[in-house]
Amino acid sequence: MNERRVGSMKNNKKLLAFGGGMVKDQSVTISERHLGLTMPTEKRNKTDRLLKLANSVEEHLDLDCILELGRRRGREFFERISVSTSISLSRTTPNIRHDLLKVNGCCRIGVALDEAFCFYYADNISLLQSMGVEIVPFSPIHDNHLPHQLDGLYLGGGYPELNSEALQSNESIRTDIYDFSNAGGMIYAECGGMMYLTGGIHTEEKKSAEEEEEESASSFSQLCGVFPDVVSRMTSKMKMHYATLEFTEDNPIFTPGQYCRGQKFHFSECTTDNNKHDKSSVDVEINERGNIGQKFPIKATPETVMNVQSEYVGLRKHNTLASYYHLHFASNPTIASELAHKALECSPWRKENTSCP
Template sequence: MSRPAVLIAGTHSGCGKTTVTLGVMAALARRGIVVQPFKCGPDFIDPSLHRMVTGRASRNLDVRMCGADWVRRTFARHGASEGCAVVEGVMGLFDGGEGSAATLAKTLKLPVLLVIDVRSAAESVAAVAHGFATLDPDLSLAGIICNRIGSDKHRNMVAAALQAHCRVPIIGFLPRSEEVHIPSRHLGLHMGEEHPLRGEGLERLIHLVEQHLDLDLLLRIAGERRDVPPVSDAPLVATGSPVRIGVARDAAFCFYYEDNLDLLREAGAELVLFSPLHDPDLPPDLHGLYLGGGYPELHASQLSANSTMREQIWAFAASGRPVYGECGGFMYLCAAILDHEGACFPMIGVYPFVARMQTRLRSLGYRQPRVEHDCLLAPAGTVLHGHEFHYSTIDADGADVPAAYRMENGASEGHVHKNTLAGYIHLHWGRTPAVAERFVAACRKAGCGREPF
């Protein structure tokens, strides 16, 4: 029997699908339903909001980055067997090709609820809905949510047009409300831990959803999802002694794919969370470090001031123990971060680079780096998969640091110093789960015959 699930998509970015998704998740959870959240695409920020309202880790489902089989595996493993899985789309429903919400919906046979921003439109909304419903006959457009209704008269005009020209059920009409607006941040939306839509704001959103959306109809649609053929789900087998890997996790380092952390655990790692912002020392008895992405530039002063932590991570890397850093973690491993005002904040100094913040986005998109030389994560010849987005650039000042990867455009990436590997790309290991085994094995080997750090 298939698990109840829906995918909430939008006609375009900015139509309100994240707000609607959060409201639906929170309202269903308020009913006592176990809501398992997912996010279409490589984004880290929306999953943090999902966790905020459901209390459960949200997982990324990205056919382009991870492959269809991995997406089916992740969804089968973590879909709520006794509740409802709610998947948030990305951009517009059909945007993104292989990485689109439409591709994901067809891969998992998910019924789609389409959020339409009806501000400044009335009868024309029916044409939009009809177009989305008929563009791809293999897609199940199962419901419409009209967002930003201005008045009862506006609602009645839109409803009449939809009922006359589109056979897709209407889930409801959400009124305009600045009280539940989600402000943006330079890399996207605010993270869940610091989000302004908490407390009273979230309560107002739940009330709007309960009052204006037919949640019973939504649940019936979710329960009618078709079966998906089973996929192989052979977990990694841990071999050898257990290892302890320190994972930096706080407001500065909060971008991790949950699947990567799962793979490390399957490979035999105990993950020990620590905060470079607040902890004076590294956790004891570590064999390796994983420094994820996030917002180190927003916390550069505090990170720099925590000199004992910086010194201990430098010594850990200098000892030859494995350290892996991504994006924000890579910036932290550099000699300094230079902010927009020109202030310079010393960092760890494993790499003789300065990470310089820019006012515009410097890189965005999927990446497939090829490993040129055997490294911490993979042997030469391996093609890795991930996503890159950052506002900083690296001032190398002539420093000659070996690189492990070659990008599609010929550029070098993945900087190597002893047993430390770091770069801008956020890798997802779904297509290459052996990465986790290799990282854990390197931690085990580095700790063999000597005390953990």
């Protein structure tokens, strides 16, 4: 507590309680890396770091003071700020379909999960599981094939650009994913997952020390080719914002007019491959701004301080939907349920086995 001398009890009431202060300690720092922080699975000695941090907290903070402040002021402060800062779901979720919020039958959705694909809202996974969906993790890097009897695929974001060679090397699972899409299976992909479904990715490599530092060599890694005439390219320009997303009639998974909240954060862009002239396999073209244009599956309204107009985004083919946006299913639980129902409806293995539930 602040023990400074005061002139009167009235002045004493105006003093702020002092709970202590943490000292800078590099040994407990989580260093910044490409596109954010190092993932928890990549860090060693996590237990040692947490123990050091706990000891530092005990040494430098007055925990009794902080807990007492929480008991005396916590509820009042929380109630005061929660009303003004909470997000109203009713504004963006007018058509929640409660009849769909449970999935009848066992729905198995494969979720890409490894060092290349690791960006998921935990709410999304939990919500799917609460609806009866079985989440089946798999690795596009380490697994030779997709797991058996999957009804759908969920490809999240991550670092495909840092693992492009490993992803390219695993041709067998890339073929499985390509075949799954062509068979009409439901695939939902966002950001890095979308990049993985393109014809390939261009990444930049630094040249040797003997060459000029400003120059770089561009390398290309072949990927799944679900959208064969589209390629991903790394850029220096960051694109990041929250958005309200509306699904159009040209999306293959969700009911047109459904809303959802989401965000995007990337240093890449998707463009058509100028080396290919046969665009008949995918309905894609370059629009006036040089980005992907097509019968867009998503209308995105960015939530920024600038007055940014809505944009039509995304890629679709068969029952595959992909875009740079990370959807937050909890902003409209119907989205998660429709995804699962679509997976069951379009499941390739169930179509081949008519006796399955």
